[in-house]
Amino acid sequence: MVLGKVKTLTISFDCLSDSNIPVYSSGDTVSGRISLEVTGEIRVKSLKIRARGRAKVRWTESRNAGSNTAYTQNYTEEVEYFNHKDVLVGHERDDDNSEEGLHTIHSGRHEYAFSFELPQIPLATSFEGRHGSVRYWVKAELHRPWLLPVKLKKEFTVFEHIDINTPSLLSPQAGTKEKTLCCWLCTSGPISLSAKIERKGYTPGESIQIFAEIENCSSRMVVPKA
DSSP states (O other): OOOOEEEEEEEEESOOOTTSOOEEOTTOEEEEEEEEEEESOEEESEEEEEEEEEEEEEEEEEEEOSSSOEEEEEEEEEEEEEEEEEEEEEOSOOSSOOSTTOEEEOSEEEEEEEEEEOOSSOOOOOEEOSSEEEEEEEEEEEEOTTSOOEEEEEEEEEOOOOOTTSHHHHSOEEEEEEEEEEETTEEEEEEEEEEEESOSOOOTTOOOOEEEEEEEOSSSOOOOOO
16 A cells, blocks of 8 residues: 655644734634645554743853953843643654554545633733744644654744833833953953933834933943944
8 A cells, every 4th residue: 555645734823813913812712723635545643733932032241250361151041931732633652653543544635623722821922032032833743653753833923912001111221331341461441331211111113212321431432333
């Protein structure tokens, strides 16, 4: 018997926004379909989904450890909001190549529904930045005996509604950083930068005014950059 092949594996979400992008908030039910198209007959161990929400941050800072010693220090952190698993076809165990418990999928297009509820906790809004990201996604995995699994991942957007009129978001934010320039045994004066904004919370499209003050006590000329 000639075994069939997987032609396509796709993920689609039921709840779509006006921009045709799946957008959810905490407590919402995320539902959709896994579409599998095969040519011929295939035998599978399992078809599973895994939904995750995760925030990651990473940045690097230069440090001085003496007059002529410098090093780089890396900072990383990760927060997981949820990790949901579900088996749509087959069984949970797929770490062996046994012929027992296999499911037969016939030629054609097949759809498998999935759904799960986002946690009833404040979730960070989806974000992509230079030093970090907040991502939410659904991953489908098709496992077959003696073959590598077929995997597909599709992201969805989480938008958390925030009341910017709360006292904590109306308070000003400020910060100061100082750096001393060194060249071999010669030490120059420090350069300090202070910056502040009027409040912590803003709405999309609103302008943010940044007030900055630079004090250059070194012998070098510095050019501020935004």
